[in-house]
Amino acid sequence: MPELPEVETIARALRTGAKETIEIVGREIDRVELLWERTLAEPDARTFEQIIQGQIVEDVGRRAKYLAIQLSEDVLVIHLRMSGDIIVAKEPTDEVTHPRLVIHFKDGVKLYFNDPRKFGRVWLLEDTAQLFAKLGPEPLDESLTAAQFHEMLAGRKRQLKALLLDQSFLAGLGNIYVDESLFLAHLHPRTRSDEVSPVQAEALLKGIRTVLQEGIRRNGASIDWVYRGGDFQNHFNVYQQTGEPCPVCGTPITRIIIAQRGTHICPNCQAHFDSLIEG
């Protein structure tokens, strides 16, 4: 499910109790249940179960697509990868289909880490510095300027689609928001990063911020059975809109593969010299 806006929505809900979620800040952990070993990246299960006991949730934040739950002594970090989700309830609901980790609070409330595909990972760390060390800047951080972004692009020679998906370049974008950003910026996803002009770089950064803010405002995108509550999926311009008319020019949206990922473009609005050859 989750890209930056979905993780941000979850973090806010866990912190404040918004969107019918039960807030977890202030609750004390009684015990944890690890139902799929590989979900836990660090430390080992024994240590994890032992040292998390009795810790109190102090805050919930986000970095890139990581959820960072600050506890009394340590930080519980969760990456939802493709199909992970968080449900907080007193008893499992029908949304809890594939629980991999359950955190039991002393008052009976439980946090379920639900993850059908088992790609998600959890860490319990003293601090997050090392885990987050290789992440690129946060796109919504206003200290990132268009000029700096242009320099970042110029310093690499990669296709925009692949580069924007690279978390060490820019942190938080995934397949949906990259496709939507490139559409807003009228850039073809195969465009080489070092061929992007300063004006185009500014348009791209603006497009990225626009779709991320819109995603957050709409509480994220809820596709298929994964994740609930958001409605950004009803406002996609190109993502999963193959065959539908482009909202700007009416040309049918096409789907191509770049970096092994389905990629959606308007072949007219996002023209590229290669597209003439590709057909």
Next chain:
DNA sequence: CACGAGACCTGTTCGC
């Protein structure tokens, strides 16, 4: 460094 392929996993949808 850049890129493609393959892993890691389960579930849904689509075509025959």
Next chain:
DNA sequence: TGCGAACAGGTCTCGT
């Protein structure tokens, strides 16, 4: 109805 292929919000590793 059945069955296999393709596909899915992500990231890591390996070979070229």
